[in-house]
Amino acid sequence: MFFLTQTKTRMEQYFYGVCSLEAERIKALTKLKDEEREEALRLAWEEAERQKLEAIRLAEEALTKELNRKHALDKEKGIADALRIARVRFLFIILS
Numbered sequence: 001m002f003f004l005t006q007t008k009t010r011m012e013q014y015f016y017g018v019c020s021l022e023a024e025r026i027k028a029l030t031k032l033k034d035e036e037r038e039e040a041l042r043l044a045w046e047e048a049e050r051q052k053l054e055a056i057r058l059a060e061e062a063l064t065k066e067l068n069r070k071h072a073l074d075k076e077k078g079i080a081d082a083l084r085i086a087r088v089r090f091l092f093i094i095l096s
Helices: 002-095
Strands: none
Touching: none
């Protein structure tokens, strides 16, 4: 009887040890998975930030080009108006 009791106790200890080791293994794998997930999220966030900054830079470039084009157009219109007025005055002076 003692042998059966002792064997049962040893088996319980063995299974408890296996379960304990398995629980520790699961805990370690879970921690590793969480760390990998956090790293992936951090990398995704950094990529999103980089893409956002690139989009802002491209928008600024486009806006600058548009404003420069509009400024050049306004400048050309101003010059054209000044030349038209000068021509009218010149013709007025010659014809008078």
